Amino acid sequence: MPHNALRFPATDPTPIFEHFRGNQGSDLLTAAVAHFDLFASLDRTPCSLDDLAQRLSLAPRPTHVLVTALRAMGLLREIDGRLQLTELAREHLVPGSDFDCGDYLGLAAQSPSVLQMVQLLKTNRPLGSDASDGGAAFIYRDGIASxxxxxxxxxxxxxxxxxxxxxxxxxxxxxxxxxxxxxxxxxxxxxxxxxxxxxxxxxxxxxxxxxxxxxxxxxxxxxxxxxxxxxxxxxxxxxxxxxxxxxxxxxxxxxxxxxxxxxxxxxxxxxxxxxxxxxxxxxxxxxxxxxxxxxxxxxxxxxxxxxxxxxxxxxxxxxxxxxxxxxxxxxxxxxxxxxxxxxxxxxxxxx
Incomplete structure (x- = not known):
């Protein structure tokens, strides 16, 4: 009897995938706070996405990934083309503010997953692109072991x-x-x-x-x-x-x-x-x-x-x-x- 590709699952697996990907949010937030000083920088001077990329010395792709996540978390917003802190970020993620919890997040600054994320953001190269861990997993390109x-x-x-x-x-x-x-x-x-x-x-x-x-x-x-x-x-x-x-x-x-x-x-x-x-x-x-x-x-x-x-x-x-x-x-x-x-x-x- 052939397998039926049209049979729907009885339950929705979406929450499982959301839980599985949740660690990405922790790593990006910690990197923004403890390695890029992003919230202090934008508190001093709001700027465009392109200007922020230059300020952080990041390429466009990692800047998009990082900023999109922080906006989705309710920590950044864009007004008239400039990225600004939300009230949540201004009260709790600007160093020296009365209710700053950045040092608490910084406890994870040296964790392997955070350091790996920082490296990925800075290099704009996927895991395995240097063939040090067996090559890239999901893509094929000449010059990269796949x-x-x-x-x-x-x-x-x-x-x-x-x-x-x-x-x-x-x-x-x-x-x-x-x-x-x-x-x-x-x-x-x-x-x-x-x-x-x-x-x-x-x-x-x-x-x-x-x-x-x-x-x-x-x-x-x-x-x-x-x-x-x-x-x-x-x-x-x-x-x-x-x-x-x-x-x-x-x-x-x-x-x-x-x-x-x-x-x-x-x-x-x-x-x-x-x-x-x-x-x-x-x-x-x-x-x-x-x-x-x-x-x-x-x-x-x-x-x-x-x-x-x-x-x-x-x-x-x-x-x-x-x-x-x-x-x-x-x-x-x-x-x-x-x-x-x-x-x-x-x-x-x-x-």
Missing amino acids: AMEATDTARHFTLALAGRAKNVAPALAEVAGLADATHLLDIGGGTGIYAFALLQKHPPLQATLFDRPEVLRVAQEMSERYGVTNRCQFMDGDMFADPLPVDADTILLSNVLHDWDLPECQALIERCAEALPSGGRLMIHDVFLNDALDGPLPIALYSASLFSFTEGRAYSAAEYRDWLETAGLECYEPIRPTGVHCGLMTAIKPT
């Missing part, structure tokens, strides 16, 4: 990431609306569970899974478990360099773009737009920060986790819409929630 290129580690990480996918895939299939689609291209699809759910939902649909060779080994096994092997093709390659199939009328990027920085995100969306026929759709399934980049807190903390292990972060719906429109695609409907903070944004290539 766990996704070795059989054992690729299998481990691919199956581990499926822990979220199998909980969310039924909801994605429910809201995707692919009744008129014929061929789905799932780029960076991992185990393929999202694609398999869409195939089970829409029996006429065919799918091509595009990923690294060792990841596709796992996806092929999983396709047999879900009973959809005869409707799947498996294509290995580099999504930034190798030709994409041009016979797909629907492309899925599920939890892919958040692994990459701004230039790579724009480049991949443009490649997808070029590969789509007129009237084809690009589906971005991911988490979405508020357009103001001030939360929600669970996604801001997930962004810190992404920042630690990949070259990306969480992005706002406005950032995605800008990339899609630049690539000549049109967003025609609101984001549809799926699960575990994820949602689906769909864009169409005009006829």
Whole structure:
């Protein structure tokens, strides 16, 4: 009996993921207080995000991650383009204030996780990018050893990431609306569970899974478990360099773009737009920060986790819409929630 990718869990696993990512908030807050003196600096002189990056000697990506989290915690706010302390931060996180608790937070300043976060913020490089601990876990790039290129580690990480996918895939299939689609291209699809759910939902649909060779080994096994092997093709390659199939009328990027920085995100969306026929759709399934980049807190903390292990972060719906429109695609409907903070944004290539 094939596995059913359309079966919803009886309970919502979202709180488990929130608890798991909660340590990112502790590390970022402690780093801001004890290593970057951020609150004292902004108390003296509010400034723009770009100016704060220069003040802290940080690149744009880590600055975004840090400030988004602190805004989501209710400690910073932006007024007229300048970052300022909230009353909560001014009373409790400015050194020397009557109710300052910064020294208390500083008790964790030398903990390994805080020191690691400080190093990541300062270098703007993910864990493993220097190959000292076996290479980067979740990304592939020339010049960086990748766990996704070795059989054992690729299998481990691919199956581990499926822990979220199998909980969310039924909801994605429910809201995707692919009744008129014929061929789905799932780029960076991992185990393929999202694609398999869409195939089970829409029996006429065919799918091509595009990923690294060792990841596709796992996806092929999983396709047999879900009973959809005869409707799947498996294509290995580099999504930034190798030709994409041009016979797909629907492309899925599920939890892919958040692994990459701004230039790579724009480049991949443009490649997808070029590969789509007129009237084809690009589906971005991911988490979405508020357009103001001030939360929600669970996604801001997930962004810190992404920042630690990949070259990306969480992005706002406005950032995605800008990339899609630049690539000549049109967003025609609101984001549809799926699960575990994820949602689906769909864009169409005009006829």
